Amino acid sequence: MQTHEIRERFTNHFVRSGHEAVPSASLILDDPNLLFVNAGMVPFKPYFLGQETPPFANGTATSIQKCVRTLDIDEVGITTRHNTFFQMAGNFSFGQYFKEGAITHAWTLLTGSLAEGGLGLDPERLWVTVYLDDDEAAEIWEKKIGVPAERIQRLGMEDNYWHMGVPGPCGPCSEIYFDRGPAYGKEGGPAVDDNRYMEIWNLVFMEKERGEGTAKGEFEILGDLPKKNIDTGMGVERVACLLQGVENVYETDLLRPVIDTAEKLTGATYGKDNTADIRFRVIADHSRTGMMLILDGVTPGNEGRGYILRRLLRRIIRSARLLGATAETMQQFMNTIMDTMTPSYPEIAENRERILNVATNEEKAFLRTLESGTQLFEQAASSVKQSGSTTVAGDQAFALHDTYGFPIDLTLEMAAESGLEVDIEGFESLMAEQKARAKADNQAKKHGHADLSVYRQWVDEHPTEFLGYEALSSQSKVLGLVRNGESINEAHAGEEVEVILDHTPMYAESGGQLGDRGQLVSGDTLLNINDVQKIGKKLWIHKATVASGGLDLGSEVTVNVDGKWRHGARQAHTATHLIHAALRQVLGPTAVQAGSLNRPGYLRFDFNFTEGLSPAQMEQIELITNQAVDTDWAVNTIETSLEEARKMGAMALFGENYGDSVRVVEIGGPFSMELCGGTHVTHSSQIGPVTLLSEASVGSGVRRIEAYSGMDSFQFLSREAALASGLASSLKTPTVDLPERVRQLTDKLKAAEREIENLHKAQLAANTSKLLDQGVEINGFTVLTIQLPKGTSAGDLRTVATDLRGRLGEREGIVVLAAEDGQGKAPFIIGATKSAIARGVKSGDLVKLLGGYVDGRGGGKPDMAQGSGSKPEGFNAGFEALKSELAQL
Template identity: 75%
Template sequence: MQTHEIRERFIAHFVKAGHVEVPSAPLILDDPNLLFVNAGMVPFKPYFLGQQNPPFASGTATSIQKCVRTLDIEEVGITTRHNTFFQMAGNFSFGQYFKEGAITHAWNLLTGSVADGGFGMDPDRLWVTVYLDDDEAADIWEKKIGLPKERIQRLGMADNYWSMGIPGPCGPCSEIYYDRGPEYGADGGPEADDNRYMEIWNLVFMQNERGEGIGKDNFEILGPLPKKNIDTGLGIERVACLLQGVENVYETDLLRPVIDVAEQLTGATYGAKHADDIRFRVIADHSRTAMMLILDGVTPGNEGRGYILRRLLRRIIRSARLLGATGETMERFIATIMDTMTPSYPEIADSRGRILDTAVTEEKAFLRTLESGTHLFERAAESVRSSGAKTLAGDQAFALHDTYGFPIDLTMEMAAEAGLEVDRAGFDALMAEQRDRAKADSRAKKHGHADLSVYREFVDEHPTVFVGYDNLKAEGRVLGLLQGGATVTRAAEGTDVEVILDITPMYAEAGGQLGDRGAITLGDTRLRVNDVQKIGKKLWVHKATVENGEIGVGEQALASVDEGWRHAARQAHSGTHLIHAALRQVLGPNAVQAGSMNKPGYLRFDFNSARALTPEQLTEIETITNQAVDADWAVNTFETSLDEAKAMGALALFGENYGDRVRVVEIGGPFSMELCGGTHVAHSSQIGPVSVLGEASVGSGVRRIEAYSGLDSFRYLSRERALVEGLATSLKAPSDELPDRIAQLTEKLKAAEKEIAALHRRQLAAATADYLKQARQVGDFTLLTARLPEGTAGGDLRTVATDLKNRIGAEPAVIVLATADDRGKVPFLVAATGGAVERGVRAGDLIRVFGGPVGGRGGGKPDMAQGSGSDASGIDAGFRAVEDDLRNR
């Protein structure tokens, strides 16, 4: 049974049982605790926590959620059931059926005949576990389902009590296992061998809320949830493994084709060597995860989600190289996994070019890293050999990995080829320290669910009615007041307060548009509204300051939007849509929005691209945008179904979880059509001129365009005109001749700088002969010490030292140069000729000898080292210290 059919059978089973099918949420959600969605229940958390009522009339739902877990990346391929990306099929009940319903639904699907829509599994091969004291679940399995008591095992909290690992919903669970047979391990059920007995479905009886704590069984149970709920998770990949009769999840129909391609590209054979098999599995697993992350808007970077994606892609490249690949492989891997996954995720087809471009660009960059890392390794290896050692130190291997991104596996492979070993224990110790720091930092940043309980009664019972699309003023009743996170009945003059109204014209921050500014008035009382935020997508919270009078719960108040603020904000937001459309015209459909921010008069637009825009492209984007302004197109907004909006070609923002009904903003027909809840102008001409300020990188693979709109654009252009007029006056040239005039002056300046530099070099060369006269014999060495003129640059020290070494030749000599600058700094340098190095002199050692008296430090290679100090009065003492060191050798 193919994976796509398994998905279809699961959904059909639960829809037939009255559940509402819910599409998978994106892998990225606005959750402070999660880099990625890591469980099927994550999109439903507000319903489990009681923060919102589920929008399903039946109170039940089913979904197949995209999930990513990356805590154990190094385990991928070693165990045969671990995927970083997986599809979690689940059924959910919010206060409807509980344990008996969940168990019955699961059993019927697993053991039901294939002809009737089930999976057709042999019931004699199924085992279950329950929580230690969950007699209710054990009785249902035995008495209702008829499972023999000996195939029901009780396990402790670490195994059979579920939570997300952070504060949130939790509860005991019952896990269903499939016995793969004695060839896979020992008898005795899941508690004896979880390789032979493969877990396929976890039924969570979610009834409690957990508090802070670390680990699976070290946390406090805060109390019961408002309702008893069901959350289940069936692993699609594991079921596919069993129903397709393959050894592991990497050999199923979705991943095996990538392994086949890897065999073609590397010349290695899957199944021949255990170490190679792990690498094949890493390639297959990570290719899928990387592809799905890019699909949902992640780009490679050095932090957070971007770092995870970069790490996955680099592990693919590393594994392919270790298998024997010599060229680029990413395009084939990613294209293959897109082919296998598109039937379940049709949106992949629309993003195929963008996904390939992102992955291939990262591969090219990493291959360059590998090339430079190889050179660094060769230098490090030569240093080890020249010292007579046979082991590359752990800190050197760690520096190659941490600073230059050079994988330890390649370091060890190349060391073996060079006849060296690597201090792997030292490397591992440094890696462990780094992981501990990262984990500590991660724990410090986690803060559980924001305490939304204070808003709970308002969210469920009194959602705010937003009337701000058509009105800038509206009367509403004060439903609630909050100060310092607690509800109050009144707020007095001078206090900051959060105001909850039943009706408001004020836009709450969303979709990149800042919240409105304005006022709330009642009688002589006036509140200045500084910001508007949204809670649970239902509740508008006005953050305000009571400027005079006081306000109380239950009173009628007039909310007024600052008209100037709204007008300029609408100009910027509509301008953002035009910039997006113009960008796609210039770069094509692969230029996908990665975020935006707009406020009165200003907008910025982030998009996925590995390359900077050319000046010509930026000018074209600005021109197309202003042509759209000049066209005076009507700006139409309407609501429709999500499917209908997508069919019309409306663009959606990555990471946004849309409902069944969406709002579409259309400007100029096909020119711009996006899903958007923001406020907009009525006609494109009302945006006013749009001035593009420029574009720049804001992270790996993400670029940002910034622009002014409306009056702010006009003011910017006025300033630019004044600047041009000033330059024209100063240079005595018409404005249209300024570029040529400035270019001429620039060329003259460059020529003058070259002349000065040549004169400076001649002066240094002339001075070198004088410095040679200062050389003297100290023991077996010639020592030359010289204080160069104040202000001599560090680079000049190196130039003089190199010239002196060339003049001295092979005789054992040491050169010490120092100077001082007008900031009180003391640049200094020590150089040793080849003859001195052969006699054991190391410039890096002597640099520390000189550095002490001048309060400085430095480093370098055996033949030349540089440093900087802070005490010019110690230069002569430094010279004497080096002389004493040489004399005592």
């Protein structure tokens, strides 16, 4: 049975029993505790916590949620049951049925006949576990389902008490296992061998809320959830493994084709060697996870989600190389996994080119890293051999890995080829320190769930009616006042307060557009509204300062949007749509929005693209945008279903979850059509001029354009014109000739600087021969310790040191130069001749010694090393220490 059929049978089973089918949410949700959605229940968390009322008619739902867990990336492939990406099929009850219902639904699907829509598993091979003191669940399994008591096992907190690892819902659970037979391990059930007995379904009886904690069981139970809920998760990949009769999840219809592709590209064979098999499994697993992350809008970067994606893609490349691949492989891997996953995720097809571009560009960048890393390793290996050692130091291996992105696996491999070892303990120690710092930093950035229970009554009973598409003012009623997280009955002058109204003309921040600014008036009472935010997409929170008077609960008020603010915000937001459309005309369909910010007169637009834009491209994008403004297209909004909007060709944003009813903003017919809830001008000409200010990278594969619109654009252009006019007047040249005049002046300046630099070098060379006379003999060495005049730069020190060392020729010479650079720093450099190095001199060691006397540090190679300090008065003492060191060598 193919995986997509398992998904279909699961969904149909629960829809027939009254559950509402809910599409998978994006892997990226706005949750401060999660980089990615890591469990099927995550999109339903507000309902479990009682923050929002479930929008499902029967209070039940079913979904097959995309999930990613990356806590132990380095362990992937070592076991054969775990993936970083997996599909969690689940059914959910929000206060409807509880333990008996959940157990019955699961058992019926698993053991039901194929003809009746079940999965056809043998009930005699199913085992279950329950929490230690969960007598109720145990009795249901035995008395109502008929599972023999000997196949029901009780396990503790670590195994059968579910939570997300962060504050939130929790409760005891019951897990269903399939006995794979004696060939897979010992008898005795999952308590004895969880390899033979494979877990396929976890039924969570969610009834409590947990607080802060760091490990399983080490957290406080805050109390009961508002209702007893059900959250279950069936591992689609594991069930596919059983129904397809394969050994592990890597050999199912979704992942085995990637392994086959890897065999063709590398010449290696899967199934013959455990080390090689792990690498095959890494390629298969990470190809799918990487593809799904890119699909949902993640691009490679150096932090957060982007860093995880980069690690995954680079582990694919590294594993393929270690298996024998010599050419680029990413395109073939991505094409293969997209072919296997498209039946379940049709949206892959329309994003195929973009996914390939992101993945293959990362491969090209990493291959360049490998090339430069190889050169750095060869330098390190040469230095090790020259010193007489056979071990590459742990800190060198760590620097290659951490600073240059060179994998430790390749360092070990190349070291072995060079007859060297690597101080792996030192490397692992530094890695452990880095992980500890990262973990502490990550923990510091986490925030517990904000307590939104104070807003619950209004979310459920009085969701805000938004009037702002048609009006800038309204007569409204104050339904709620909140201060410092608590509901209050009145607010007084000078206080900061959150105001909840029955309806409002004020736009709440979303879709990149900032919330409106404005005023709330009632008689002598005036509140300045500084921001508007949403709770649960239903409730508008007006954040305000009471400027005068006081405000009581139930008051009738007039709400006025700042018209100038709204006009500027609408101009910027509509300009963003035009720029997006112009970008796609110039750069192609792979340039898609990755984020935006719109405020009056200004916008920034992030988009997925791997190369910087040329001046000509920027000029073309700006021209197309302003032509769209000049055309005076009508800006139309269409309320329709999500399905119809997609048929119309409307673009949706990655990471956004849309309801069944959506709002399409259409400008110029096919020119621009996007799903958007923001406010816009009614005709494109109302935007006014649009000026592109800059374009730059904000992460790997993500670029950002900044622009002005409306009067801000006009004022910017006016200032630019005045600046050009003033410059033209100063240079006594027509404005149109300014570029050529500036080029001429720049060329003259560069020529003068080169002449000055040549004179300076000549002066340094003339003085070098005099400095050579200051050498003294110490223990057979010719030693020069010289402090050059104040103002000598570090670059000058290197020039003189290199010249002096060359003049020492075959002598055992050491050159030590220092200076004050005139900018608060005290640079120094040490060079040694080949014969001095042969006697054991290492410039890097001597630099460290000297640095200790001037409150500085430095490093380098045996022949040349340099550093910088902050206390030049210590140079003389440092020189004497160096001489003493050399005298004892």
